Amino acid sequence: MTTAAPASTTPLEPTERTRVTRGRNRAVTDRQQLLELLRDGLVAHLGVQVGDHPVVLPTAYAVDPDGPDAEGTLYLHGSVAARWLRSSVDRCVCVTVTELDGLVAGRSAFHHSMNYRSAVVIGAARLVDDAAERQHALDLIVDHMLPGRSATLRPSTRKELAATAVLAVALREASLKVRAGGPVDEPSDVEAGVWGGHLPVRRVIDAPVPAADNLPGMPAPAHLTRLA
Amino acid sequence: MTTAAPASTTPLEPTERTRVTRGRNRAVTDRQQLLELLRDGLVAHLGVQVGDHPVVLPTAYAVDPDGPDAEGTLYLHGSVAARWLRSSVDRCVCVTVTELDGLVAGRSAFHHSMNYRSAVVIGAARLVDDAAERQHALDLIVDHMLPGRSATLRPSTRKELAATAVLAVALREASLKVRAGGPVDEPSDVEAGVWGGHLPVRRVIDAPVPAADNLPGMPAPAHLTRLA
Incomplete structure (x- = not known):
């Protein structure tokens, strides 16, 4: 791995664990594309071995391309009491982020497919102890979901921080795998004249729905309305 | 588990492995809701232990509520050469299907959340040997993605079937976990007058894009145009 290059342009050099073994033509080694997918995604699926079986759970996440790890850092959070979280600390986990981009209608069942971008990250999960890094990661996770939101909120209380593990x-x-286009x-x-093509799929965020207990006459803030 | 009741109404009785330990108020034990989520989802995330670490990969799937298993059967498919597939046979795997339904803007970082439905299925993966069950499962997977499609396609060839494992x-x-509504x-x-609410999220399927090599003058079939 050429550590002299900026992290965002370091090619993805697969290890034995992340090498794309099937559909190698769909493997992408551009680190910038990996970061773009991780920016576009909203939900990660975390895999961890719990006892004698794997567990896969959906979770929010965020990425700090300039985090403490040379190639960037991915952050997850959860309740300190969560079993999956305790099972992950200092253990090897797999974090997968997938965006579904289309449904591919081939001319045969065999050539049906999906268009997608999927990142698979494998590594040891480090429990973040440092208070500043923890607060930074939690802000990143809120802002990953709702950009600009964290700056509008009060600081987390000591009790809230104590209940949250990062x-x-x-x-x-x-590794990054991408499929695009038609069949x-x-x-x-x-x-034989069978119709082939694909149906693009995309995610839509609708206009903010105010909570029933908002004070009267409060408009939704611009950082939320501009997402819709 | 009360096997006398129809599978679709059998309550989900969690085992030690599927018990929802965090956010128990979000656990749902209605089997019908599980099947509805599995109908709505398009991508499953399969977790399997490969060597000394878990791997989580996105994959198409389908469900047969009347499959050979008493409570219904979930099917996955892949290339017979795929490492994840060979690692899964007769091993305990976790299949998770998540639909993201909204972004929840709380009045504090701590109370930010997502609205979602997520199913976690844990069990031994059985390699489907029976030719009829295999063909049925492959049709279900195509039709899960594009309802009505499989009936318009030629039968799979022996070579295609030999290359595909189910x-x-x-x-x-x-287990099924659901969060809905505001913060x-x-x-x-x-x-203190902080605005709270949520932003609904939904998936949109756009109009079919014909493949460049379709014969001239072929309209997209109705079973595809009606999805958009």
Whole structure:
């Protein structure tokens, strides 16, 4: 890994654990594309071995490209009492972020597919002890979901911070797989006149719905209305 | 588990492995809601232990509520050469399907959240050997993505079937967690006049994009145009 290059342009050099073994034509080694996907995604799926079986749970996350790890740091958070969180500390975990971009209607069942971008990050989960890094990570997680939100909120209380654990995973062992475009079919099926194509899929965020207990006459703040 | 009741109305009785330990108020034990989420979802995240670490990969799936397992069967497929697939056969895997429904803007960082529905299924992955069950599962996977599609396609060839492996996981050990609605905040933050609410999130499927190599003058079939 060429550590002299800026982290965001360091190519993804797969290890044995992150090498894309199937569909290698879909493997992408541009670290910038990895960061873009991690910016676009909202939910990560964390995999951790709990006892004798793997558990996969959805969770919010954020990335600090300039975090303490050379290639950037991915942050997760959870209740200090969560079993999955305690099972992850200092253990090897897998964090996967997938964006579904389309449904691919091939001319045969075999050539049906999905368009997607998927990042797989494998690494030891570090429990973040440092108070400043923890607060920074929590702000990043709020702002990843709702950009600009954290600056409008009061500081977290000591009690809130004590109830929240933050995990960090280095963006070192990571792979990115991307599929885009239409189907790739057997010529005989194309000639037979079966319709082939794809249906783009995208996520829509609708206008903010105010909580029932808002004070009267409060408009939604601009940092939220501009997301819709 | 009361096997006399129809599978779709059997309550989800959590085992030690699928018990929701955090946010128990969000645990849902209605099996019908589990099936509805599995109908709505398009991508599953499969977790499997590969060597000394978990791997989480996105994958298409389908459910047969009347499958060979008493409470229904979840099917996955992949290339027979895929490492994750070989690592899953007869091993305990975790299949998680998550739908993101909203972003919850609380009045404090601590009370930010997401609205979601998430199903976690844990069980041994069975390699489907029976030719009829395999063909049925592959049709279900195509139709789960694009309802009505499989009936318009030629049968799979022997070569295509030989290249494709199908895994089955019983919908026995499953849990469902749901969050909906606005934030639940500290009264002092509500009184302080911070705006709280949520932003609904939904998936949109756009109109079919024809493949460049379609024969001239072919309209997209109705089973695809009606998805947009």
